[in-house]
Amino acid sequence: MDIKTILSCRIGIAALLLCGAVALQAKSVKGADSHTTDMLQVFPFENNKRIYDFYVAVSYYLDHPNGDPHSQKPRFVKEKAKFQKMTFPNHRIWYHWGFNRTDIDKLRTFKPLRENIQRNIEKGRLAKKNEEAFWNELQKDVSRRNRELMNKAAKLFGYGKIGSISSQQRSQLNGFVSMLYDIHILGDYTTTEKSLLLPVGDLYSDIEQAIRNIAGTSYPDNKAEGEKLIRLLRRHQGSTDDYLDTLKHSFSDFMLKLRGGLYNYKSKFERQGFQMKK
Numbered sequence: 305m306d307i308k309t310i311l312s313c314r315i316g317i318a319a320l321l322l323c324g325a326v327a328l329q330a331k332s333v334k335g336a337d338s339h340t341t342d343m344l345q346v347f348p349f350e351n352n353k354r355i356y357d358f359y360v361a362v363s364y365y366l367d368h369p370n371g372d373p374h375s376q377k378p379r380f381v382k383e384k385a386k387f388q389k390m391t392f393p394n395h396r397i398w399y400h401w402g403f404n405r406t407d408i409d410k411l412r413t414f415k416p417l418r419e420n421i422q423r424n425i426e427k428g429r430l431a432k433k434n435e436e437a438f439w440n441e442l443q444k445d446v447s448r449r450n451r452e453l454m455n456k457a458a459k460l461f462g463y464g465k466i467g468s469i470s471s472q473q474r475s476q477l478n479g480f481v482s483m484l485y486d487i488h489i490l491g492d493y494t495t496t497e498k499s500l501l502l503p504v505g506d507l508y509s510d511i512e513q514a515i516r517n518i519a520g521t522s523y524p525d526n527k528a529e530g531e532k533l534i535r536l537l538r539r540h541q542g543s544t545d546d547y548l549d550t551l552k553h554s555f556s557d558f559m560l561k562l563r564g565g566l567y568n569y570k571s572k573f574e575r576q577g578f579q580m581k582k
Contacts, residue, residue: 348560362485363488411443
C-alpha cells in the first residue's frame with residue numbers, strides 16, 4: 305500500500321470518527337429550536353413571534369439557570385463565596401425536576417441534585433454547615449424564576465398581573481407553563497443522557513395535573529375531556545416518543561373543545577390576537 309493510499313485511509317477513518325462524535329453529541333442534547341418545535345406542535349397556537357419567543361424563554365429557563373443563553377450556574381452559586389467551589393455535571397442538574405417543585409422538601413426529592421450536593425460535601429467543595437443554606441437559596445431562586453415565568457405567561461395570554469387574577473386563572477396559567485416544562489423534559493428523553501431528568505413516572509403525573517388544571521373543575525364536560533385525554537396518554541406511557549407524539553396529535557383538540565366561562569380558550573386566545581389551529 306503506497307503512502308497516498310495510507311493517508312487517504314487515515315483521513316477517511318478520521319472523518320468517520322468525527323461524524324460519529326458529532327452525531328453522539330447531537331443525540332446527547334436537544335436545542336431550544338427542537339424544544340420550541342415540540343411546543344408549537346403540542347399547543348393549539350399557530351406560530352407567531354410572541355408565541356415563539358415565549359417558548360424559547362421557557363426552554364432557556366430550563367437549560368440556562370439564569371434564563372439567558374450563556375449561564376451555566378444559578379446566580380446565587382456564582383455570587384456567594386460559600387458555594388463558588390461547587391461543581392455540577394451539566395445544565396440538566398438544574399430545574400429538570402419540573403415547574404411545581406418549589407419548596408425545599410420537594411427539591412430534595414430530585415435525586416441527581418441531592419446526590420451531587422453530597423459529592424460536593426465529600427470533596428470539600430461545600431462545607432456541611434452550609435448545606436441547608438444552599439437549599440434555602442435554591443428555593444428562593446426557584447420561586448423567583450417561577451414567578452417571572454408566570455408573569456410572562458399572564459402578560460402574553462391577556463390575564464393581567466399575576467397578583468390580581470383569580471385562583472382559577474392562576475391554575476390555568478400554571479397548567480400552561482408546567483406543560484411547556486414537561487414538553488421540554490419529554491424532548492430531553494429522546495436524547496442519550498437521561499440520568500439527570502425527572503423520573504418518567506413523575507413526569508407523566510405532572511402532565512396529568514397540568515391537564516386537570518387546564519380543564520378545571522367548574523364544568524363536568526371539561527373535566528371529562530381532561531380525563532379522556534389522560535386515559536389516552538396512559539396507553540402510551542411505555543415510550544416517551546409515543547407519549548410525546550400522542551400529545552402532539554391530541555392536546556390542541558382537547559384545549560379547543562373546552563367551553564364555559566374562563567375555559568373557552570379558543571375564544572379567549574383569539575380575542576388576544578392569536579390564530580388557532582384548525
